[in-house]
Amino acid sequence: MFGLHYRLERKTLGFVLAVIGVASIGGLVEIAPLFTINQTVEDAPDMRVYTPLEVAGRNIYIREGCYACHSQMIRTLRDEVERYGPYSLAVESKYDHPMLWGSKRTGPDLARNGGKYSDAWHVAHLNNPRDVVPVSIMPAYSWFLRTPLRTDDLGKHLRSLRAVGVPYTDEMIANASADAYGQAAPDSPFAEGVSKRYGEATSVRAFDGKPNELTEMDAVVAYLQILGRLTDAAHKPAVATETAPAGTKSAEAKPAETKPAEATPSGGKP
Numbered sequence: 062m063f064g065l066h067y068r069l070e071r072k073t074l075g076f077v078l079a080v081i082g083v084a085s086i087g088g089l090v091e092i093a094p095l096f097t098i099n100q101t102v103e104d105a106p107d108m109r110v111y112t113p114l115e116v117a118g119r120n121i122y123i124r125e126g127c128y129a130c131h132s133q134m135i136r137t138l139r140d141e142v143e144r145y146g147p148y149s150l151a152v153e154s155k156y157d158h159p160m161l162w163g164s165k166r167t168g169p170d171l172a173r174n175g176g177k178y179s180d181a182w183h184v185a186h187l188n189n190p191r192d193v194v195p196v197s198i199m200p201a202y203s204w205f206l207r208t209p210l211r212t213d214d215l216g217k218h219l220r221s222l223r224a225v226g227v228p229y230t231d232e233m234i235a236n237a238s239a240d241a242y243g244q245a246a247p248d249s250p251f252a253e254g255v256s257k258r259y260g261e262a263t264s265v266r267a268f269d270g271k272p273n274e275l276t277e278m279d280a281v282v283a284y285l286q287i288l289g290r291l292t293d294a295a296h297k298p299a300v301a302t303e304t305a306p307a308g309t310k311s312a313e314a315k316p317a318e319t320k321p322a323e324a325t326p327s328g329g330k331p
């Protein structure tokens with residue numbers, strides 16, 4: 062063994078080829094799984110794109126560096142799943158450019174924060190975290206409530222997102238500013254277009270509690286409330302339904318007694 066190495070080292074070409082051969086094993090281990098990416102990354106036909114208001118909120122989240130303290134990716138570890146909910150799927154980040162998975166958790170993971178608290182809680186918390194969580198070390202973002210949201214450039218934001226693969230239509234891009242306003246003003250004539258373009262399930266309400274004003278608070282709260290709710294894919298019992306039919310005889314006999322009730326977790330949404 063060592064004799065072979067000794068002789069190989071003295072043959073330049075042989076040694077170079079051996080180095081290339083050994084190094085390429087590492088490369089193959091990294092590259093080969095990518096050939097099966099179509100099978101491994103799940104599909105989510107029910108997934109919708111972010112509305113212009115949510116995009117604006119996301120941009121503020123990036124501007125303020127919230128990702129420096131909050132991650133948006135629940136790992137498959139048991140303690141994380143028990144604390145935050147179903148682990149994050151790749152498809153859930155499909156429209157995130159740039160992704161905000163993060164690697165630092167000074168605060169909790171936010172991947173499934175949507176629907177966990179009321180809008181009023183978020184407004185109070187962002188305005189001054191100590192008002193609702195006395196021991197909180199999160200900074201206050203009190204200017205969100207008094208800063209009008211800039212909407213004139215949202216069409217351009219949607220267009221750039223489309224350039225990297227998010228399926229925004231020309232209509233969505235043309236109406237971006239009006240839709241941002243309409244989503245936070247349910248009684249305005251612009252509200253209807255939001256449900257028409259982004260689906261009936263889209264929340265249209267005064268997120269900051271002030272129906273006549275469009276503030277940065279509206280955008281950030283709208284964004285926080287959609288986290289983890291663009292698709293239901295992570296809540297579907299994919300594994301349970303897929304493995305059942307492929308079971309052996311002894312496994313086939315069982316499902317009738319116990320399984321069905323467990324296979325569909327109640328509700329699905331957080």
Ligand code: HEC
Pocket residue numbers: 121122125126127129130131167168169171174177190194196197198199200202281285
């Ligand atoms: C210096 C670190 C830090 C920064 C920056 C920060 N946070 Fe936090 N955040 C925390 C900590 C710590 C908590 C837990 C205590 C609390 O609830 O206030 C928290 C809690 C939260 C929660 C409640 C999570 C839950 O499930 O209870 C939300 C929502 C949140 N932050 C949003 C934001 C947003 C939006 C921004 C940016 C505008 C931001 N945070 C910036 C540290 C931070």
